[in-house]
Amino acid sequence: MPFSEFTFNVDSGYLEGLVRGFKGGILKRTDYVNLVQCDTLEDLKLHLQSTDYGSFLANEASPLTVSVIDDKLKEKMVVEFSHMRNHAYEPLAGFLDFITYSYMIDNVILLITGTLHQRAISELVPKCHPLGSFEQMEAVNIAQTPAELYNAILVDTPLAPFFQDCISEQDLDEMNIEIIRNTLYKAYLESFFNICNQLGGTTAEMMCPILEFEADRRAIIITINSFGTELSKEDRAKLFPRCGKLHPEGLAQLARADDYEQVKNVADYYPDYKQLFEGVGSNPGEKTLEDRFFEHEVKLNILAFLNQFHFGVFYSYVKLKEQECRNIVWIAECIAQRHRAKIDNYIPIF
Amino acid sequence: MKEGRLQKRNAFGNQCKKPAGLTSLQLLEAGSRMNRIHQGPVETLTAEVQGVRRRKNPTEMDTVGSEDREHTSSLERWDKTSDNAVEKVLPQDPLKWFGVLVPQSLRQAQQSFKQAIPVSVELASLQVQLHDAQDLYSHLLEKKQQLLLSKNRGRDVPSSD
Numbered sequence: 160m161p162f163s164e165f166t167f168n169v170d171s172g173y174l175e176g177l178v179r180g181f182k183g184g185i186l187k188r189t190d191y192v193n194l195v196q197c198d199t200l201e202d203l204k205l206h207l208q209s210t211d212y213g214s215f216l217a218n219e220a221s222p223l224t225v226s227v228i229d230d231k232l233k234e235k236m237v238v239e240f241s242h243m244r245n246h247a248y249e250p251l252a253g254f255l256d257f258i259t260y261s262y263m264i265d266n267v268i269l270l271i272t273g274t275l276h277q278r279a280i281s282e283l284v285p286k287c288h289p290l291g292s293f294e295q296m297e298a299v300n301i302a303q304t305p306a307e308l309y310n311a312i313l314v315d316t317p318l319a320p321f322f323q324d325c326i327s328e329q330d331l332d333e334m335n336i337e338i339i340r341n342t343l344y345k346a347y348l349e350s351f352f353n354i355c356n357q358l359g360g361t362t363a364e365m366m367c368p369i370l371e372f373e374a375d376r377r378a379i380i381i382t383i384n385s386f387g388t389e390l391s392k393e394d395r396a397k398l399f400p401r402c403g404k405l406h407p408e409g410l411a412q413l414a415r416a417d418d419y420e421q422v423k424n425v426a427d428y429y430p431d432y433k434q435l436f437e438g439v440g441s442n443p444g445e446k447t448l449e450d451r452f453f454e455h456e457v458k459l460n461i462l463a464f465l466n467q468f469h470f471g472v473f474y475s476y477v478k479l480k481e482q483e484c485r486n487i488v489w490i491a492e493c494i495a496q497r498h499r500a501k502i503d504n505y506i507p508i509f
Numbered sequence: 510m511k512e513g514r515l516q517k518r519n520a521f522g523n524q525c526k527k528p529a530g531l532t533s534l535q536l537l538e539a540g541s542r543m544n545r546i547h548q549g550p551v552e553t554l555t556a557e558v559q560g561v562r563r564r565k566n567p568t569e570m571d572t573v574g575s576e577d578r579e580h581t582s583s584l585e586r587w588d589k590t591s592d593n594a595v596e597k598v599l600p601q602d603p604l605k606w607f608g609v610l611v612p613q614s615l616r617q618a619q620q621s622f623k624q625a626i627p628v629s630v631e632l633a634s635l636q637v638q639l640h641d642a643q644d645l646y647s648h649l650l651e652k653k654q655q656l657l658l659s660k661n662r663g664r665d666v667p668s669s670d
Binding site: 385449 | 617
């Protein structure tokens with residue numbers, strides 16, 4: 160729709176302003192420098208009080224643990240997101256819901272795996288990501304096969320359309336659960352990509368590169384992590400999301416790859432990804448491939464804030480807050496375990 | 510999700526911490542009173558050392574001296590009942606706890622840890638050997654002192670005539 164900038168503020172102006180305010184509160188490099196110099200978790204809590212987080216840890220019992228910090232950080236982000244979702248009209252409401260579906264997939268897989276290992280449902284529900292909660296969560300432990308799971312429970316959740324490709328009569332075991340997780344995520348990513356394209360305009364312009372990178376990154380990571388496991392090449396090829404730049408030739412080559420060198424050769428055909436593979440290693444002082452992917456993702460998400468009147472800012476805000484949470488937890492773990500050699504391995508955002 | 514946190518933890522697995530026994534080994538070297546270690550007496554100790562090794566790996570069956578046979582028979586009985594349990598437990602790779610597609614750094618961490626275990630076992634048994642050799646040496650030194658004293662007393666007695 161042409162000139163959609165004129166009417167964007169009618170429905171979503173307040174929320175865009177709000178999310179830009181939240182974005183201003185994301186920790187800067189100087190904040191991270193202060194955090195890195197802390198000696199104990201209590202110091203960390205003190206330093207976080209002077210940031211946007213405020214006294215979010217004030218009511219926690221001492222001694223402070225890293226998992227408590229992690230939960231509270233997530234809770235703050237969820238409160239902000241829920242506020243925005245509650246005030247959103249369509250189509251923003253649908254877009255925000257779509258962001259939560261990836262967390263819902265993680266929760267479903269967590270619950271199924273927990274049930275497989277005979278854990279009580281009351282133990283598992285607190286471990287689920289709060290953004291991805293849905294009503295039928297407690298009922299997941301009843302099902303024994305994926306077909307039963309789908310017919311009884313998941314058909315009423317928003318995840319139902321993603322299950323088309325992965326209903327099978329096989330029993331749930333580790334390999335199949337992993338396959339289900341990745342098939343669901345593939346369906347989710349492809350339909351998110353289609354929705355962004357339908358929304359069109361600046362939203363499509365900003366979201367599509369991010370989602371393409373996500374798809375390619377998943378394809379590469381799945382390929383590398385599947386070396387040495389029992390996942391066959393055909394099964395592996397079925398897990399690659401097809402909405403990225405690697406589709407179709409890159410994905411076909413990745414499906415045939417046997418070792419890390421071949422994956423690197425495939426990535427060399429694409430200049431963005433060729434850069435990411437340089438300087439990667441597992442020696443101390445070198446970054447891992449996952450770290451380079453996270454850095455690239457942060458770069459793409461920051462770009463979303465340079466443009467106005469689109470929904471990409473909401474997605475990027477969620478992802479940047481997630482990265483900030485990972486950074487703080489990494490620094491907190493280094494402090495708590497008194498192993499400060501790699502404490503600078505966080506990814507600075509602003 | 511939790512996986513992100515776990516991924517980050519892998520870096521720690523690559524650097525194995527010094528086993529606690531290493532510091533006491535260094536103390537042994539610093540406070541050592543021995544200059545030479547006889548090879549002969551040490552070999553009789555290896556039976557005991559093998560006893561130590563066997564207790565750590567109950568599934569290995571070594572044939573040793575008669576005083577250890579009671580040890581082995583009780584161990585054998587325990588092994589037969591626990592073999593079934595051990596066989597069920599062993600194939601469960603802890604890597605599976607983190608899903609099937611785990612990051613390469615986690616696999617490497619597991620490999621490094623597996624490589625570190627025989628090294629630390631060897632260090633522990635070497636420490637026991639050194640300790641025993643040191644005890645034997647001090648014992649023999651005392652004996653030598655006593656023999657020298659009694660020999661001197663014996664020489665003194667005729668000269669006082």
